[in-house]
Amino acid sequence: MTEPPQPPNQPPTPSGYGHLPGPPQPGYGYPPQGENPYAQQPQGQPQDQPQGPYPQQPPQSQPPQGPYGQQPPGGYGFPPPPPGMPPMPYQQPGPPAKANKKAAALIAAAVAGVLVLATGGYFLFAGDGGKGEDHPVAQDSTAPTDDKASPSASVDKGDGSGNGGGEKEDLNAGRKQGEDKVLWFKTSKIDGPGSGVDSKGQWIVGDTVVKTLWKSVTGYGVADGKEKWTLTLPTVICGVTDQSTDGKTVVMYKDGESDSAHCNQMRMIDLKNGKEGWSHEVPKEGLFDIFTTPELALTGDALVVNRMGTTSAFKVSTGDKLFDNKRTEGCQPGDFAAGNGKMIAIATCQDADRTVQVMDADPATGKNTWTYKLPKGFTVKTIYSLDPIVLDLGNSEKKERSIVVLGPDGQQRTTVSGDGSFPSGCGGTFDRSLQSCGTSYVDANTLYLPTAAEAGKANEIVAFDLTTGKEKWRSPAGEGRTLTPLKAADGQVFVYRKAEYDKGGEVLTIPAGGGTPTAVLRNPSGPAAPVESSFYSPNVDYADGRLFVSASHLLARNKDEKLLMVFGK
Template sequence: MSPLTHPPHQPPEEPGNAPNPHLRPPRLEENPYAQDPPGPAGGFGPPPPGFGPPVSHPPHGQVAPPSRPAGRDGARRGRTLGLVGVVVVAVLAAGGYLLGAGRIETSAPTAAPRTGKDGAAAATGEGKAAGPRPAERALDLDAGRQPGEDRALFLKVNEVDVPASGADTRGIWFAGDTVVKAVYKSLNGYGARDGKPRWSVLFKGAVCAVPPQGTADGRLVVASKDGTSSRARCNQLTMVDLRTGHTGWTKEVPKEGPFDVMASPSMAISGDTVTFSRLGPSSGFRVSDGEKVFAHWKADCLPVAYAGGSKLVALLGCRDGSERIQGTDPGTGRGTWTYRVPGGWSVSRVYAVDPVVIDLSHKQRKQRAVVVLTAGGAVRARVAGADDLQPVCGYGLLHRSLQNCTGVVVDTASLYLPTEPRPDVRGHGRSNAVVAFDLATGKVRWRAEAGQGRRILPVASYGGTLYAYLEATHSQPGQVLALGSDGGTATPVLRHPSGTTQVEDSFVSPQFAYVDGRFFLSTTRLLGTDGVEEKLLMAFGK
């Protein structure tokens, strides 16, 4: 179909709004966290046994290197908290901040959080804050907003001390009108409408694994390390109510077998079960009370990782080097069906669990396939043109996090994936497209080109309508676009303001979400430079 149409955004340049070199997105070669595509460029060739018949697809350009990297270079000196235990704290602010050109400098340390007796959990309750950070007050989010543009609702800067090596900011969760982020040794709740701090939970060690989603009633289980030394292990589980910040149970993950070193963990939640997989064993615990419901560590095929949601799906690794996808009963950990991955192929990602949609790669053949399974584990469809598709996925050396991709959406009828950016035919830089695939056949239903040197990424689907994020550039603000079930003309539902374009564009490989008519951008990595406040979370809405 024709490229998406975009309203002009060319406000007059004002003093202080000149392009800022500190906000420049880094080049690909600067990024140590970029995710290589699961399958290199090139065609499929004939499908291997087990994938079903091939489907025809329109030609695509070559796969380009990943863009919008997930981090930037920089050294940091941090302020270590030195806390013991899980502590519910009030989020306190301090003065002496200056919004400079491209960074936010501070001349005063933050106030120390309160702790409980002997470092144990303080009395539960919502944390309170003294008000917005000075850097947040210094930035007028409405300045430069043009007629017809919507609002930047808030910009949150990081308030958590991080070490010199930096820290990950994991996940983004929603419970009622609260949005939640994990930062280093803390889990923090903010008002989804105004960004005001609601509560904060501190752990004695860094958060080391989180599930991508919580329970239907707003509970989450977080894994943290048992200390701050280099020998600290990722073995502490804590249940947190995302609505209030109240902590429930905390327990140490028991070792399963003689070689359980608690390394390379990943987590998933389905129903009342949270899984904790690591290098070797896997365990399942009840979210409600923390009781262990299953463990796997002795078998020819063991769970490597789980994908959660409305169903629980396990990726099994076998002694002979083969892999399997297995439907799993969350209450017992027992398999309900099994799909044997064809020889030589490996599972890169699980995009959905109902229906199951998996991304496979074959390193030797340099092939890639996206496969849709039936409820019983048989091949339902093979997606056309998978070699040209590239969602934004996280980076991992040893662990197999199956659900750490953004920019992929699955609803009852369609799978939506972005293509890899390619040179724009009109010479506007690199552009990509969103492609909708029929889950029943794997064939392309429609394709929407971003055009104008822009990138577009699927965000959410509600009532058969796809909502996609048209990323900001250095001179154009982002938009949230609605695309109907038949594609057609994209309709902007949020036009982000021109005055915050450079701030929006400076989020590098962020997590994003579109919830209740609001769009959220979330940082995935903090550098921790001493005296510099960094962006953490930004929201847009009406």
């Protein structure tokens, strides 16, 4: 790979993340997000070719397929650095990309002022010495049909005692010493449209895990998987966010059954008890306001609905409109990002350079108090965090990239120095999931990034200090499996180690200051491992000692397909 041109009178610099210029001078400054294994889609997925942070890696010799069906498998450098600061070599992003996070990644659980932008997890050692007490059999449960649904679409809900109509199988059979259990497992049998059906939403609220599937939202008990409630919407669910406020969230569904129907209907849902709240239509803000794949984000009582160049904000509590992005002067904001009580907007100016700006936004009014201007040609690829603000920027034409940290006043605080081995964000022309496409995690002062995975090799989790921008530590590589950060809590970073056909996944913890990983959950091998490893583009969450792995898209070809798998002690 050729080195980028060096500034005059400066020695060549090693490959790595570049750095944006320091505080801008007058005329440049602050005017009044093979296959990418990390691209998660907890929201707004799948794309034309769905993918996620845990893509299926077929073994060399593929064993016979089990009863639960098989999901289809599915860089930038940086702006000119100041003296002594190295540029980062270009890394080609994978195909278009929410678990995640669980971001990927991006999107989002708050822990002590932290914004989760991707999902991931770590493992747990426990078990009964392989005796296999309380081994569950696969269970079947999925959304009921809607009487307004297409006549060709049907759902076999089953009675919850089998695996969806196929052969029964004890997923905990032959557990090894130290392995934990499959607590329960849900499958679905749907005869749906040729493109399949989405199942993107997953929330854990108290003792309930909530999952969307096509036109329905269903709550299950986290301990036993028993269905607690189900809501059926009039049409297909077409927009979700992994965020919630006091257990309440908003989903979007279409205004009709036809192929030309718009995704412009909102409904608030109380995830704790399955109660439906208000329903409203998102008003069209202009001639070119297109409702195809809106992206949702919320913080506190504010929900933003992003479309192509248009945004509207509403109260989560009442559905009343708060503001939109139309402005009479200045650069017009496009997409808004929200979380942890914070909100920012990304604006593209109509000047010759198509300058991009980042600005803060009041969640109640949308008004801004500061503006950060990006260098010429740069756009925001991924938003890793809003508190602190951590942005992954890229210039596709020059193949440059930079990760910057902004202070609460919008001033550039630092840039992250890396070696170029990290996958870039997924913010492309047709992918605006800036908060939900990565597999990274940010706590109060640390950015945790996974390095790119290579076949047969383990990747690493790298921690960066957000004050200095320098690397703090790297997790020890091992076992040749993909690691993805899930969350940080109680002085630990929780990481998910991907399952393989003959190895169950694991949840690990690493001390926030670095150190040896410790297993806190070890999923069983045997018949459970091939099921866990074949989830394609899954949503992954770890809460209260349980690991939740669920599908984000089903083929819906009237065959049993895995929907939700839960592991624990």
